[in-house]
Amino acid sequence: MSTDARNAVARRAETVGQVEQQAQQQPTLAQQIERMKPEMERALPKHMSADRMARIALTLIRKNPDLATCNTQSFLGALMTCSQLGFEPGSPTQEAYIIPRKGNAEFQLGYQGMVTLFYQHPMASSIKVETVRENDYFEHEEGLEERLVHRPCATGPRGRAIAYYSVARLINGGRTFKVMYPDEIEERRQKLPSKNSPAWRDNYDEMAKKTVLRNHFKALPKSAQLARALAHDGTVRTDATADVIDVAPEYPQRPELEAGPTA
DSSP: OOHHHHHHHHHHHHHHHHHHHHHHHSOOHHHHHHHHHHHHHHHSOTTSOHHHHHHHHHHHHHHOGGGGGSOHHHHHHHHHHHHHHTOOTTOTTOSEEEEEETTEEEEEEOHHHHHHHHTTSTTEEEEEEEEEETTSEEEEEOSTTOEEEEEOOOSSOOOSEEEEEEEEEETTSOEEEEEEOHHHHHHHHTTSTTTTSHHHHHOHHHHHHHHHHHHHGGGSOBOHHHHHHHHHTTBOOOOOOSOOOOOOOBOOOOHHHHSSOOO
């Protein structure tokens, strides 16, 4: 073998060795989650701990190995968003999720998370989201004489879903509602990148309720936390710091939110 050939082989071996060494030095996702705990501690509400969030994150990865193949920074970013909002991703409360999609981990806000964050606004009194089924009694009118009446069927099967609605009450006595029908839900679903996701396939009613709430919130006061959560919903975040830009609470000026009942 010539001197040039030997040198070329040596250089290739050196390059391979450097790559292997870098791979060995690259921290695992579990190690990066561990290193992130001080930042999570800063972000979490006082009643939650970084140790618990780290365990939840590792459990998510074990249950869904696709998360381990996602861009690491996107997973850490989604975990930080959950920490800042005080939500345990994938928990039975259904407030938030971390979903793998196209090589990234996305934060997804559940409709129960929206409800939880709505109550943080000082004007919030109550909110509920319901499904109307074909054997229920249902009246819905818009215009000057708004009306919403729903009596679930109590004498037999309620049947398939024919509408979804949310009703919100404020501490000043104001009350407002939003109704959406299946064709409206489908129209919005078809515009989403996640339209064929397991969430829509396996939890259609929950996603439909979330769609109604998102539209209803356009006319409702939102806390800074809720505004931030809606902004991050379905997005990829690649920074995992506890520092965020504050979002001012919203107080929409609408007569029906300042007067008496209209529903």
